[in-house]
Amino acid sequence: MSDIERLNPAARYADATIFKGLVQAVEVPASEEGDIRSQTAEMLALLESTLEAAGSDKGRLLMATLYLIDMADYAGMNEVWEAWLPAGCAPARACVQVAALARPGWRVEIAVMAAQGV
Numbered sequence: 001m002s003d004i005e006r007l008n009p010a011a012r013y014a015d016a017t018i019f020k021g022l023v024q025a026v027e028v029p030a031s032e033e034g035d036i037r038s039q040t041a042e043m044l045a046l047l048e049s050t051l052e053a054a055g056s057d058k059g060r061l062l063m064a065t066l067y068l069i070d071m072a073d074y075a076g077m078n079e080v081w082e083a084w085l086p087a088g089c090a091p092a093r094a095c096v097q098v099a100a101l102a103r104p105g106w107r108v109e110i111a112v113m114a115a116q117g118v
Helices: 036-053 071-084
Strands: 005-007 016-019 022-027 061-068 092-097 108-115
Touching: 016 036, 022 036, 036 071, 036 108, 061 071, 071 092
Parallel strands: 061 092
Antiparallel strands: 005 016, 016 022, 022 108, 061 108
């Protein structure tokens, strides 16, 4: 039996993986519609639910990598990100521009690592 826990595993991915108290997850917007602010808010709401299901929360984020298809969206994404994140709990973070994401309408994607223990 594996000591790696997988939340809602499918053939291609799991919502999150948990190993030795570390949670790794990736989220995308719920829809392909909307501007960067609405897509970021949708994505972060999904991420919050995933972290909760994994025994963590947004205040326990250790690392975040954000992928944007257009760096012109950087300020709008940051506006939503900063409002969502608890004060004093900013993780290490990278933000990179990519040529495309898996769905044509997605403007943002996030990969995170968090500590369990809420």
